[in-house]
Amino acid sequence: MIEFKLPSLGADMDEGKLLEWKVKPGDKVKRGDVVAVVDTSKAAVDVEIWDEGTLHEWIVNPGETVPIGTVLALLLAPGEAPETAVRPKLAPVRPAAAARPAAAAPAAGASAAAPSARRRISPAARKRADELGVNLDALEGTGPGGAVTLEDVEKVARLPSAAEKVPDKIPDRNLEMRRAIAAAMSRSKREIPHYYLSETISLQRAAEWLEAENARRPLPERLLMAVLYLKATALACKSFPDMNGHYRDGGFAPAAAVHAGVAISLRQGGLIAPAIHDMDKLTLTEAMKKLADLVKRARAGSLRSSEMSDPTITVTNLGEGGVESVFAIIYPPQVAIVGFGTTLARPWVIDGEVRAVPTVVASLAADHRASDGHRGALFLAALARLLQEPEKLR
Amino acid sequence: MSALTREQIRGAILDTLCAIAPETDPAGIAPGAPLREQIDLDSMDFLNVIIRLHETLGIDIPESDYARLATLDSAVDYLARRSEAGYAGGA
Numbered sequence: 230m231i232e233f234k235l236p237s238l239g240a241d242m243d244e245g246k247l248l249e250w251k252v253k254p255g256d257k258v259k260r261g262d263v264v265a266v267v268d269t270s271k272a273a274v275d276v277e278i279w280d281e282g283t284l285h286e287w288i289v290n291p292g293e294t295v296p297i298g299t300v301l302a303l304l305l306a307p308g309e310a311p312e313t314a315v316r317p318k319l320a321p322v323r324p325a326a327a328a329r330p331a332a333a334a335p336a337a338g339a340s341a342a343a344p345s346a347r348r349r350i351s352p353a354a355r356k357r358a359d360e361l362g363v364n365l366d367a368l369e370g371t372g373p374g375g376a377v378t379l380e381d382v383e384k385v386a387r388l389p390s391a392a393e394k395v396p397d398k399i400p401d402r403n404l405e406m407r408r409a410i411a412a413a414m415s416r417s418k419r420e421i422p423h424y425y426l427s428e429t430i431s432l433q434r435a436a437e438w439l440e441a442e443n444a445r446r447p448l449p450e451r452l453l454m455a456v457l458y459l460k461a462t463a464l465a466c467k468s469f470p471d472m473n474g475h476y477r478d479g480g481f482a483p484a485a486a487v488h489a490g491v492a493i494s495l496r497q498g499g500l501i502a503p504a505i506h507d508m509d510k511l512t513l514t515e516a517m518k519k520l521a522d523l524v525k526r527a528r529a530g531s532l533r534s535s536e537m538s539d540p541t542i543t544v545t546n547l548g549e550g551g552v553e554s555v556f557a558i559i560y561p562p563q564v565a566i567v568g569f570g571t572t573l574a575r576p577w578v579i580d581g582e583v584r585a586v587p588t589v590v591a592s593l594a595a596d597h598r599a600s601d602g603h604r605g606a607l608f609l610a611a612l613a614r615l616l617q618e619p620e621k622l623r
Numbered sequence: 624m625s626a627l628t629r630e631q632i633r634g635a636i637l638d639t640l641c642a643i644a645p646e647t648d649p650a651g652i653a654p655g656a657p658l659r660e661q662i663d664l665d666s667m668d669f670l671n672v673i674i675r676l677h678e679t680l681g682i683d684i685p686e687s688d689y690a691r692l693a694t695l696d697s698a699v700d701y702l703a704r705r706s707e708a709g710y711a712g713g714a
Contacts, residue, residue, distance in 0.1 A: 443686040448677050451686060453666050496646060496663070524667050549665040 230314045231280045231304040235267065235289075237297045238276075238537040239502075240561045241413035242269045246294040247301065251275075256284045258304065263533065265301060270405035271501050272527070276534040282306050288319060349376035361386040406499035417561050421476075422597040425556050426605050430613040431577055432587040438619035454572065455546050456517045458591075460622045461615035462544050462567050463487040463508035469608040471600040472565040472593075473541045481564060481599040490540025490560065491520065492547075493527045501527050502543050502560060503536035513623055548572065554590035564596035565605075567612070626707040627680060633699050639675045643668050654695040682706055 235245055245267040252264045263275040264284070282304035289301045300319050305311060350358075350365055354377050358365050363382050370377035417423075435457055443451040466473035466487045474483040489508035494500045505511070505519045526532055542563055547555035548571035555568035570590040577586035591612055595605045615622065637649040644662050652661055664672065673684050673692070682705045684692070691701040 440686065448684065449674055451670065453670060455666065494665075496644065521667065521671075 230285065230309065230317060231282050231306050232300045232317060232319075233264070233278055233280070233302045233304055235295060235297050235299050235301055236276065236534050236538055238267070238269050238274050238534055239271075239413070240416065241271070241409035242297065242537075244294055244296045245269050245274075247289050247291050248273060249291055250287060250302075252284045254284050254286060258282060258284060261535075267534075269537075270402075270409040271499065272530040272532055274532050274534050274537055278304075280304060280306075282309070285311060285314070351376060351378055353379045354382045358382045403498050406495075410499060413560065414558050417558050421559050421561060421564075423559060423594050424597050424602050424605060425592065425594050426602060426609055427554055427556070427590055427592040428609040428613055429575065429588050429590050430616055432572060432589055432616065433577075435616050435619045436572070436587045450514060450517070452513055452517050453520075455569075456513050456520055457616065457619060457622055458546065458567075458569050459489050459491070459505065459508055459520070459544055460511070460513060460516055461612050462542065463489050464615055464622070465608055465611045466542055467509055468611055469600075469604060471604055472595060472608050474564060474599070475541070475562040476564050476596055476599055477562050481596075484541035486541065488539050488541045490543035490563070491523060492543060492545035492557075493524055495528060501532070501537075502540060502545075503527060503532050504540035506535070506539075542567065544569070548589065554592055556592050557594050559594055559596055564599040565608075566594050568592040568594070626709070627703070629699055629703050632680065632702045632706070633695070635676060635679050636695060636698055636702075639672050639679070642675065643671050652695055657693050658695060658698075659693070676702070680706065682709065 235247075238245065247265060248268050249266040250264070251266065252258055252262070258264055258278050259281050260279050262278055264278045265276045267274050267276050284302060285305045286303045287301075288303065289295055289299065295301075300317075303316065305314055349370065349372070351372065355365070357363075357379055358368075358377075361382065363385050365377060365382075368377050368381055368385055369375070371381055372378040432454070435454065439452060439454060439457065446452070470483040471481070473487055474481060476482075486507055487509040488504040488506050490502040490504050492500055492502045503523055505516065505523060508516065511519065523532075523536070540560070540563060543557070543560050543566045545555055545557045545566060545568045547557075548569050551571050553573065554570040557566040557568045559566050568591070570592075572587050572589050574585045575588040576583050577588065578584075579586070591609060593605050593609050595608075637647075637652070640652075640658070640662060641647045641649060644664060647662050652658070658664065659669070669689070673689065676682065677684055680702060682702055684702075684705070688701065692698040
């Protein structure tokens with residue numbers, strides 16, 4: 230039998246809540262099928278499967294929160310029969326830390342300390358609680374010996390009910406996302422010896438080329454400079470494999486493909502950096518479609534697990550916010566992140582004359598365990614060169 | 624059919640901004656100030672605004688004219704002119 234486990238959905242995730250199964254026992258699945266929806270602190274993610282087979286048994290049910298690596302379901306491999314297949318021994322499903330109780334509760338005092346003990350509740354209070362639908366277990370009594378009085382019940386009933394408090398979920402999500410980002414970035418700053426380089430690059434040719442190209446493209450097919458950045462970065466990675474891959478288990482493993490993570494800021498706060506797969510092989514038109522789709526889905530909270538788990542390098546375009554340059558923090562286990570500032574006209578010397586030229590400051594933050602500053606400098610120089618020949622980026 | 628009125632155009636712009644940036648308060652937009660200083664729109668958002676206006680109003684907007692859509696007032700002016708020109712030229 231095949232074990233289908235909860236995959237890692239990025240460095241900032243260590244558990245996930247199963248929201249929904251997209252397949253049921255008996256359904257056939259193939260590589261790349263979306264089989265479940267899992268909620269992380271950042272987004273609901275469509276989880277894909279990378280095995281072929283038939284779903285045999287659900288192990289985790291919707292609503293359960295489990296750590297990554299937990300077996301979610303069992304599958305029969307092609308040719309396996311349910312009668313003869315050997316069912317692996319599974320560790321009992323360990324609920325994740327998310328099931329942690331509200332830590333503040335025990336501080337409420339002796340009356341709340343032993344909820345199983347018989348509570349003192351006045352008959353009037355009990356009757357009124359029934360009428361109002363107040364949960365007496367959750368109530369703290371103010372009467373003699375912590376007894377729950379009629380007044381306690383009515384006071385609670387006047388508070389906004391739990392149902393009305395549902396919008397609280399949004400701030401909670403923000404809090405969770407902030408925590409997830411904090412954990413990943415703290416890990417990065419703790420473990421990764423970053424070095425930082427920057428280079429001001431003329432965009433004269435790229436901007437002229439883009440203008441001419443967009444003038445002849447119908448509106449929905451127009452390109453953004455961001456797509457040129459992505460393609461140039463991906464092509465530079467092909468020549469500098471030490472920028473593209475993962476540092477795991479004490480060693481750097483270059484990646485065969487270039488899956489460019491794109492840092493996308495979310496409107497409600499926070500950010501997410503899913504991947505555009507095989508960025509180096511895409512035409513600019515294809516890449517533009519993928520980028521538009523990715524941004525839309527990231528903001529709608531509908532990303533795929535492979536997009537979350539396998540970027541090999543990340544690109545951040547914080548220049549959108551108007552800043553000149555950005556020195557970014559590497560997303561572990563990646564080893565490099567490229568940042569682009571805003572496009573700005575700067576004085577530039579061409580053939581001995583000073584001219585105003587659109588420019589961008591490109592930066593590289595890279596992992597010293599995987600490469601040295603010298604390599605990083607060559608990488609940025611290659612990136613700058615690629616942006617001087619925009620027609621070749623197509 | 625005739626050219627679109629300024630009110631129709633203004634309404635379409637505000638609807639579009641609210642669709643792309645849901646936190647937008649249409650009543651709070653200063654009509655003469657740059658939209659991108661008032662609403663958090665990156666270049667992808669801005670392109671989506673233009674695409675959507677093109678779809679709903681049927682007006683083509685060349686990239687070289689993007690700057691004319693910088694404020695609500697200038698966008699209404701520009702699109703109203705394009706709409707009139709379209710009907711005058713297409714008749």
